[in-house]
Structures are given as C-alpha cells and as structure tokens.
Amino acid sequence: MKRARALWLPLMFIAAIASLPAAHAEYADVVLNKHAEAEGVRPVVFPHWFHRVRFRCAVCHDELGFKMRAGSNEVTMKDIVDGKFCGGCHNGDIAWSPDRCDLCHSGKPGLKSGIYGGHHSTGPGYW
C-alpha cells in the first residue's frame, strides 16, 4: 500500500503538469511594452504572421522605418496618430484607426517587450 502511494504521487504530479494548457505565442509575435502599461493600457501584441499575409517585409522595414531588431524602435502613440510607424496603415484607411485601442493593446498585463513564439530550441542565443 505504501509502495503504491509512492508510485501514484509522482505520476499525479506528471499528469498535472502535462494537463496544463500549452501556452505559446505564434512564431514571431512581438510584444511592445516600453510605454503601454506605464500609460495604463495593455501591452501591444504585434502578430508578424497576420501582416506577412498582407504585406511584404519591405513595407514596414523599409518604407515605414521599423528597424529589424525587437526593442530598437521607439514607437509612441503620438507618432502613430501622425501617420508614422503603425500609423502608416492604421489610419482608418488601410487598416483600423488608432482609436480602436483594444485591438492592438491586447496583451496580457506584465509581459516584457520582445519576440515571442514557439519552435525555439533550447540552444544558445536568440534561437
């Protein structure tokens, strides 16, 4: 009986871990939270996959001036409203306008800025 309990406890522990919901973002989702939460809104989740279906890389990374390293762009709401960065499209013409706050500011509170997403190995660097 004692032995049976010794076996069951670790098994239940493993089962509990395995049944936790797998939470991982889609590959290359970017979280922007330099200013968002400090200003009292949710962090921004930028889905690369959604935009890649509709735009080539050059639109944002050449024409709109987004540098290709997460965290190296100083994106403010003032710039966006003035038509810079996200505001190049999010102007109510090509895509929803900046007054639809919740659609972009949709992240979980407390997330750090950076690139998220699955299929990472446990190797070194930013793999």
Place this chain on the structure above:
Amino acid sequence: MPRPAILRFAAQVLACAAVAVHAQAPPPDFRQWVAIEKDGVHDPRGPAVQSLQQPREALQPLAPDGAGNQVRWVEALRQGQINPRPRLHGTQPLEVRDTEIYLNLRGGTPIVKFPHLAHTQWLACANCHEGLFRKEVGTSGLDMRRILQGEQCGVCHGAVSFPLTECNKCHNTSRIGFHAPDGTPQGARAALVVPPSSTAAAR
C-alpha cells in the same frame, strides 16, 4: 470459378482500388495552431480576442512546413496563395535580383546556396546592404556563431523567417561533386552564381 475464388478476387480488386484512392489523396495535415485566447500573450479577458483573426484561419491554406509559422512563406508567394502588398506609397517596385551566392565553400557542413530571388521578393536591398552584409561577395565575415546569437542571417532567421533548427534549408548543397563556378579564386569562401537568363549585372 468456384465461389470462394470469386469472393477473393473481388476483395483483391477492392483493396487495389482503396490503395489507388489513398495514393491520390493529399497527405494528411497534422499542423495545429494555438488559438489566440490561449496563446499566453493575448489577454483572454480583453475584447480583442473576440475580433482578431485566428492563426489557423490565415495559415492553414498556405504551403505547409514543419517549423516557424508552419508555412513555407516563399512557396506560398510563388504559388500565388498570398499576394502581399510590396509597397505602401512608392510606385517603385521592389528590385528583384536573381543571382545566387555559394557560401561556406571551405567549411565542413554542406555548402549554402543563398538565393537572392526569394529574399528580394520580400525585402528591399537596404534591409541587408550595406548594414548587415556587404555587397562584395565573400567580404561579410559570415559566422555561424554570430548567426546563432541573432546577428547576420540570424536577425531574421530564428526570429521571423524559418528558424535555425532547419539547418539543411540553408546548407542545401552537397560538397560531393561540387564545382565552384568558373572564375572563383582558389581557396575562396564564397562564389557568385549568375543564372544564364539573368538580367542582373555580374559583379
């Protein structure tokens, strides 16, 4: 023909038909995408998860892959499954270039054949040149250790384009029977390949 023989024959015909139908059916698609309300980055209590597009809806129709977004983006573009806008305001189209570059000629792993075409269909020249890479072949000091740290090719590969776990997508050319293009200096690390039909000026 005695009865059992007829039955056996019929069963064989049916089995053959089943095999033929199965061979023609597309391979099963086992890809799965996490719904955004469960992905750990979107706030499931926020209003956006009701309205935003789900990855499955956008990505399932596209050419399948086993890593990253589970989509072969270059292939999806080639097949016309997507037609992403190349420019926002400028009327100037993206400058497409079809030269290829053999890299890693002196290494141990298979040679890298870098296609300009697939890259210039998505990116502007200025995204890579002269910042990440120099235009002159063989002068950029490519180093796998730096790529793995998110530099050089690793700025995109491993972050947004197919990840660095897919070694042989880049290291795609066997050394066995490989001959460097004419005019490649002895001991060179890299060599330019200009396709016969290319309009690009050879450098």
